[in-house]
Amino acid sequence: MxxxxxxxxxxxxxxxxxxxxxxxxxxxxxxxxxxxxxxxxxxxxxxxxxxxxxxxxxxxxxxxxxxxxxxxxxxxxxxxxxxxxxxxxxxxxxxxxxxxxxxxxxxxxxxxxxxxxxxxxxxxxxxxxxxxxxxxxxxxxxxxxxxxxxxxxxxxxxxxxxxxxxxxxxxxxxxxxxxxxxxxxxxxxxxxxxxxxxxxxxxxxxNLRKVVTVVSADPEAVKQFILEALNRSATVYTAKGAYTGKEEQVLTTVLTRRQTVALRNHLRRVDPKAFLTIVNSSEIVGKGFRTL
Structure with missing residues (x-):
């Protein structure tokens, strides 16, 4: 096989x-x-x-x-x-x-x-x-x-x-x-x-991992924390808020439980108003995770 x-x-x-x-x-x-x-x-x-x-x-x-x-x-x-x-x-x-x-x-x-x-x-x-x-x-x-x-x-x-x-x-x-x-x-x-x-x-x-999406007033600082402190990568894209009509940078990354807690604590310190969503996933395929 x-x-x-x-x-x-x-x-x-x-x-x-x-x-x-x-x-x-x-x-x-x-x-x-x-x-x-x-x-x-x-x-x-x-x-x-x-x-x-x-x-x-x-x-x-x-x-x-x-x-x-x-x-x-x-x-x-x-x-x-x-x-x-x-x-x-x-x-x-x-x-x-x-x-x-x-x-x-x-x-x-x-x-x-x-x-x-x-x-x-x-x-x-x-x-x-x-x-x-x-x-x-x-x-x-x-x-x-x-x-x-x-x-x-x-x-x-x-x-x-x-x-x-x-x-x-x-x-x-x-x-x-x-x-x-x-x-x-x-x-x-x-x-x-x-x-x-x-x-x-x-x-x-x-296989459980956390798919984390962050909208922050300081996306660059969040990105640097993910890259340097957590040693993970992220996808960055631009989205528009439906209520404010304002363009925001959105970061999506996949982390372990421990890394998710570290990111959440970091956001609590540097940007308490950041918007954060966390979704469980047991099937993450790609570089740094499982192969096809």
Whole structure:
């Protein structure tokens, strides 16, 4: 895929940061699977859900080993239908997350849940993998697993992939209900619904920036503060006030939360009558931000 091809254009420092974030996201997802999903039998879809079911049906098989088998089969399918280039880093992610789970199983076995509070356990079983997946998606990669099925479906069918994967996840949750009891099955369904909203929310939070528009009596001073103190750029254009009919210079810039607070405090000191609007945005593409 194009995003994978872009990795080869990175500097060493950029690649190191990308690899660190990728593995951090996979490790966080693996921690959620091992410490919260597995001991509570929360089979909430995906390869981890299938692996939890398999480890119960075949007691000599642990969840990490089952994930290697399931992910391995999916990688072979992906290679057969999509080719090595299209699979890209998905191959690494599929096996890395399985390896992280296996390592955790060896270092910190979890024969029982941390607590007797099932709802609390469910929250962490959803939040950790969702946060890990969000970090991985945010660097342009995937956690593998059922993402490979989605890629195959996207290439060869006109199926609505999101709905197809949601149906498959619900079937896995229903299987968990049949295997572990209705209570666990209902918790799995609840976890699926929570996960559907949480991943997008975490991604938006990671990428959140403030689009700031300033109308000031001293636009040059504001521009210099943005350029020199905040080390950001801005777009400057001329507009006319509807009420006054007066021409004003308007500055628009994109800042982090901290930089926005600094600009607001600066305006409070130098031009308390300045007009300021601040809008949240999670999709900023261009130089200094994310690439296309």
């Amino acid at each position: 194009e995003q994978n091809a872009l990795k080869f254009k990175m500097t060493r420092a950029e690649f190191a940061r990308w690899a660190l974030l990728l593995n951090l996201g996979l490790a966080i997802s693996a921690a959620g699977i091992h410490f919260f999903k597995t001991p509570n039998r929360f089979a909430m879809g995906g390869t981890s859900g299938i692996s939890i079911l398999l480890s119960t049906l075949f007691p000599r098989l642990d969840v990490g080993g089952a994930m290697f088998i399931v992910n391995g089969a999916l990688v072979l399918l992906g290679l057969a239908f999509l080719g090595r280039r299209a699979m890209g880093v998905t191959i690494y992610s599929s096996f890395a997350i399985s390896a992280f789970v296996t390592v955790l199983e060896k270092l910190a076995p979890m024969p029982r849940p941390f607590t007797d509070d099932t709802l609390l356990e469910l929250l962490f079983a959803v939040i950790l993998p969702a946060a890990g997946s969000a970090i991985v998606f945010n660097v342009g990669a995937s956690t593998g697993g059922t993402d490979i099925v989605a890629m195959i479906l996207a290439k060869f069918t006109s199926l609505e992939i999101g709905k197809a994967l949601l149906v498959s996840d619900f079937l896995i949750a229903l299987a968990a209900g049949g295997l572990y009891g209705i209570k666990t099955g209902l918790y799995c369904v609840l976890g699926l619904l929570m996960k559907a909203f949480l991943v997008d929310s975490v991604i938006e939070s990671l």
